[in-house]
Amino acid sequence: MKSSEKTPNIILITTDQQRYDAMGLNNPATDLRTPVSDQLAASGMNFTRAFTTCPVCIPARRSLLTGLHPESHGLRHYQDGLEWDPPFTLPGLLSRAGWQTELVGKLHLHPQRKRYGYDHMIRTESPNDRWDTPLQPENDWVDALKEKGISHPNDIGINGNGRIARPWDKDENLHHTSWLADRAVDFIVKYRDPDCPFFLHLSFWAPHPPLIPPRAYWDRYYRNHKHRPAISDWTPKFNGIPRGIPDDSARGPFSEEEMHDAVAGYFGLINHIDDRIRYVLTRMFEYGSPRAQEPTVIIFTTDHGEMLGDHQRWRKSLPYEGSAHIPFFISWRNMDLMKGTCDRPVCLEDVTATVLDLCGQPIPEALHGDFDSRSLAPLLRGDVISVRDELLGVFDSSGGGYYLVTGKFKYIWFARTSEEQLFDICSDPHELHDLSGDPALLNPMRQRMAICQGSCTKNSSYDIDSLQPCANRPPKALWN
Known part of the structure; x- marks a missing residue:
């Protein structure tokens, strides 16, 4: 079974902790440069109201896989070290249907060498x-860096969740983002089976800190x-800004200088990813290569966003736009779909x-x-204009709760305090x-x-009679 419009290659590119407005097409006023992502989104289908239904790493990655x-797979908070036996996974279903499935990068599921449906993983x-x-x-x-004599990749003391930023102190070609892109290219040009379609998940760590x-x-x-x-x-x-706030604290206040440097590191990481995506796709569709004629779907998204100092908050785990609203687009080559x-x-x-759906496979x-x-495929074929009217999200930070997006509104309920916000x-x-x-x-x-x-959640304590509108005041759930 070779690649065809009914059996296309799939390239799924994910970043980690990239907010919706950290892409030029989604935020024309930004200084951030993402020309490759912008071009792919503009020539495909860009989803401007895409959300993660649980804005924290592991639950979001279970949902992606x-x-x-989260109410179906059962994890609504960050917890490492949990082995998971899902009823199916996307790469597993495609592998059984004849696709060669490859992961390059971050999976963030346990144990690390469990394949979760992938034929091969880096x-x-x-x-x-x-x-x-x-x-x-x-x-x-x-392991690859150690073979080059580098004993530890991050020996400059930059926190993996912190706001401190500085340039990477080693060669650019050794940077995590560069190395992942190189391994994706190796798969495309050296190791893929040319007699079957492939599913490649290129999963970048950045722009998650360390901001280097x-x-x-x-x-x-x-x-x-x-x-x-x-x-x-x-x-x-x-x-004022008190001294002594940990650099990975999720709660401010933060100084303007600190946030300015953090944004510089964050933007730099995203710009670097964008350039490396150009390299991967250039090699995939190289002039004169038979690969250039293969029907291929390119999907770009992330697991969740980054508060980036909004409302004096840092990191993710919250229902606000910085954390829950994500970039998401679908592009393609050699296929007849509607942009x-x-x-x-x-x-x-x-x-x-x-x-x-795009691969002609049954949906479980x-x-x-x-x-x-x-399935968003009916949108891409021009058959419908919407696949849902509302979206329910869950969060565990600050006592936990839920958020609901419907129409032009987002409603937030903090379960611990029964507080509400509406935007x-x-x-x-x-x-x-x-x-x-x-x-x-x-x-x-x-x-x-x-x-x-009533229809989705388990053991909910949502009680309309006990609700407390914040009415433009700081939520106690966040600050007490």
Whole structure:
């Protein structure tokens, strides 16, 4: 079975912790340069309202791998070291159907050498060497560096979750992002079976900290960007910036200087990824190569975003746009699909059903739940304009809770405090003003959340009579 329009190659490219507006096409005012991603999204289908239904690493990656919502696969918080036996995985289904399946990069599931349906894996969870820990002892990139005489890849003391940023202190070709792109090219040009289609998942760690882009990318943005965190009406007011806040603290306040440097590192990492994607696709569709004529689908997304100082918060795990709103586009070569922009809610889970549909494979019955994967292929074929009207997300940070996106609104419920927030994310995309003090807007969203809680969630304590609108005040769940 060779690659054809009914059996296309699939290249799934994922980053880690890249927010929706950290891509030029999604944010024309940004200083960040992502020309390759912009061109791919503009020539394909760009999904402008894509969300992760659980904005933290491992639950999101379970959803990506299977199409199952967190309420279906059972993990709603970060927990390493859990072996998982899903009923199916996207690479496993494709492998059984005749695709050659390859992972290059981060999977963040346990144990590390468990293949989860991939025929072959190059595993490297992070730019750190954790050989003496039980959770992430395997790192193929680190092993390659040690062969070159580099004893530890991150011996400059930059935190893997922190805001401190500086340039990578080694050769650019040895950088984690560069090495992953090189391994993807090796698979495409050397190791793939030319007699069958392939599924390649190129999974970058960046722009997740450590914020250590190669020197050229650091220099491009250091003191040369204008990005400022969004500070809302409901963000607490602080008298000065106290010393001693850990550099990986999720809660501020943060200084302008610190955030400026962090953004420079973050932007540099993304720009570097974008350039390396160009290299991978250039080799895939090399002039004169038979590969250039093969039908191929290219999907780009991420597991979750990064607060990046918005509302004095850092990291992810929250339902706000910086953390939960993600870039997501589908592009293609040598296929007849409809390009455009989709402004209806989609989510990370949708990758699974979409790929199976485009590859002519059946979608598992388990994905027919209200909030599990939906195929976006009908959108790409021009048959429909929407696959869902609303989207339910879950978060575990700050006592946990749920968020609901429907129409132009996002409704947030903090379970521990029964607090609520409501935002018009179309006219207020940075969530600067909380509308939960308006009963005419709030009550319909409460009713929708109650229905979702009843149909999807387990052991919910959602009680309309006990709800507390924040009404543009700081949520106690975040700050107490």
